[in-house]
Amino acid sequence: MTEQPKFAQIKQHIIEQIRAGVWLEHQRVPSENELSDQFKVSRMTARRALSELTEVGILTRSQGLGTFVASFKSQSSLLEIRNIADEVTQRGGDYTCMVLSLESIFAIAPIAIALGVEIDSQVYRSVIVHHENDEPLQVEERFVNPALASKYLQQDFTALTPHEYLTQVAPLTEARHTVEAVMPNEEVCQWLNMFNEEPCLQVIRRTWSSQGIVSFARLISPGSKYRLGGHLTFKK
Amino acid sequence: MTEQPKFAQIKQHIIEQIRAGVWLEHQRVPSENELSDQFKVSRMTARRALSELTEVGILTRSQGLGTFVASFKSQSSLLEIRNIADEVTQRGGDYTCMVLSLESIFAIAPIAIALGVEIDSQVYRSVIVHHENDEPLQVEERFVNPALASKYLQQDFTALTPHEYLTQVAPLTEARHTVEAVMPNEEVCQWLNMFNEEPCLQVIRRTWSSQGIVSFARLISPGSKYRLGGHLTFKK
DNA sequence: CAAGAATACTTGTATATACAAGATGACTAT
DNA sequence: ATAGTCATCTTGTATATACAAGTATTCTTG
Known part of the structure; x- marks a missing residue:
């Protein structure tokens, strides 16, 4: 050979x-x-x-x-930020969500760069709050490349989460995320219904398909209500 | 068959x-x-x-x-909380560490339970601050089961990190960790040399060997200085 | 003594073959 | 028409064989 x-x-x-x-x-x-x-x-x-x-x-x-x-889902293995709806229902909670915003905006520099599009071009933005038992658990602010998901604004995200929808219209090939601890700003406090300040876990996630960067999402959860888990073991 | x-x-x-x-x-x-x-x-x-x-x-x-x-290290793949010394030197930083405490204590209930030993029995405890370029990056508070690492207190952890030492004396078979965002208490603020309050990323990790639970560690880093990264992709 | 060759081991690639076992659709007998 | 059987597809397990290629030791030769 x-x-x-x-x-x-x-x-x-x-x-x-x-x-x-x-x-x-x-x-x-x-x-x-x-x-x-x-x-x-x-x-x-x-x-x-x-x-x-x-x-x-x-x-x-x-x-x-x-x-x-x-399915791309099973790819994820360890650091998968699992579909939050599944996660909640799986542990017996009652999952609901509210779409706070679903619009087309002009991309300012950091968002344009993260999405790989021109500055000031149109991109889609959604803000969704995920609830467990009617308490806010996570806010998802997502910016979407309109070239790869042109009908994003017409979706009903109470039925299908943005992540699920996007994997259907633009098959994912890659995902990167970072996890960090941040203090929520006022906007986020409002979204999450937080009165006193509390540290939050923030996951930033960018996803790729074969045609380019699909979306860029910020997932923010109160530190007291949400944690990520991992598990390593020898047994196969 | x-x-x-x-x-x-x-x-x-x-x-x-x-x-x-x-x-x-x-x-x-x-x-x-x-x-x-x-x-x-x-x-x-x-x-x-x-x-x-x-x-x-x-x-x-x-x-x-x-x-x-x-090596157990390579097991970890995605959510590996990589050896912080390696991580720092790998990105060209200057790594140092300070051992703040290395002692034998009586295990209070939560610690005894996490380690799987009797309440009020003796366990080892170490507190180490890891520095990058002389700035504190992470504090590691670790409780160790003395039955599985009897010479823990005699080690020089400026030369070999606790994790490295423990993998040598008690080969790891399993590890679990959770990641969350917390507000540091006063003690941690002192350790990390933090003057104004700032959210921190806290990793709790328990490790097993074939003989039982080896250690229980809390790794706390300022949110502004440390993040965890993950990466998923299709290419093999 | 030292350099190189021969060797005996290891893992890596590739094929041909055999039979087991799960799934499916077509065909047959009741 | 329905139930059972059969043929045929699939993946799963297992073996025997061949040669390539990397590593280390030993032996030979200059």
């Missing part, structure tokens, strides 16, 4: 198809036999490509059925 | 040896041929066990040399 090994070439080909949006979430990918025909390799080699991509969570397989593109 | 497949049995055997502390960090594990002799399987089957454990970060392999138990 002068260059890359065959199984790696096949892996790369599969990833490219997914990144380019040719094969979408939950869609079937070629079977071991199809791949081995197509790439002129043995079934075991094609199998290796599929298996390794499965192990890192890009594909899922099921005996008798086939191999499928995994 | 009536029960578990052979490669899974071998994987389990390897994990057990590591959990039990029989095979330590960076130590060699049996080669593919040795395993295939021992378990009466083909080399490919033994290889599969080793490869899969490598892919999840439990082992590392190197052509011509052999297969080794990975």
